[in-house]
Amino acid sequence: MREVSANYSAVANAEQVSKVLRNTYALLGMTLLFSAAMAGVSMAINLGYGAGMVCSLVALALIWFVIPRTANSAAGLGVVFAFTGLLGLSLGPVLNHYLNMANGGAIVMQALGGTALVFFALSAYVLTTKKDFSFMGGFLAVGMIVALVGIIGSMIAGFFFGVDISGFSLAMSGLIVLLMSGFILYHTSEIINGGETNYILATVGLYLSIYNLFTSLLHILGAMGDE
Numbered sequence: 001m002r003e004v005s006a007n008y009s010a011v012a013n014a015e016q017v018s019k020v021l022r023n024t025y026a027l028l029g030m031t032l033l034f035s036a037a038m039a040g041v042s043m044a045i046n047l048g049y050g051a052g053m054v055c056s057l058v059a060l061a062l063i064w065f066v067i068p069r070t071a072n073s074a075a076g077l078g079v080v081f082a083f084t085g086l087l088g089l090s091l092g093p094v095l096n097h098y099l100n101m102a103n104g105g106a107i108v109m110q111a112l113g114g115t116a117l118v119f120f121a122l123s124a125y126v127l128t129t130k131k132d133f134s135f136m137g138g139f140l141a142v143g144m145i146v147a148l149v150g151i152i153g154s155m156i157a158g159f160f161f162g163v164d165i166s167g168f169s170l171a172m173s174g175l176i177v178l179l180m181s182g183f184i185l186y187h188t189s190e191i192i193n194g195g196e197t198n199y200i201l202a203t204v205g206l207y208l209s210i211y212n213l214f215t216s217l218l219h220i221l222g223a224m225g226d227e
Contacts, residue, residue: 042092
């Protein structure tokens, strides 16, 4: 009887994991497309950096204060689309900046291709091996704190003291690329091993990893290709 119960529990858990995984990737795909569309709108109307910053700040407010409270309800879906749409709008000025460079189109496409390659390769690795990367949670959290402190410190040094922070900024972008790669492994592993059962929260985690990975690669490639 215990064996039958254990087998039933294992099957139920496998079905739950499969359902969360399907819903996460479906929602992730839709939000990425929606975000790309909003970025296109932002580029078309030539949204300014100031307005883009406001969109980013509102998106941060949604992820900190609203999504955690609505993730278990249908309203959470609307909040996720609002969040990803706002980040898409904030990306428009950045993309316009790079596209105005002589080789801007190639830089953007390389960043997109690199982001897709990293995401699919790491996701496929976790899905195939089912390896548990939950141990990375603490390291990634510390890494993000270090990156945020470094970015804020460099901005202050550059703004108030006129220090050339271009090299340090590139180093921070490289660190973020590594951290976001780690987060992709971590979030996918959490879904596969049953640590994350809410597909809305799982989608937000993966979306942020992809978004930050793309913008960091864009910065690195743009600096390398800037003549």
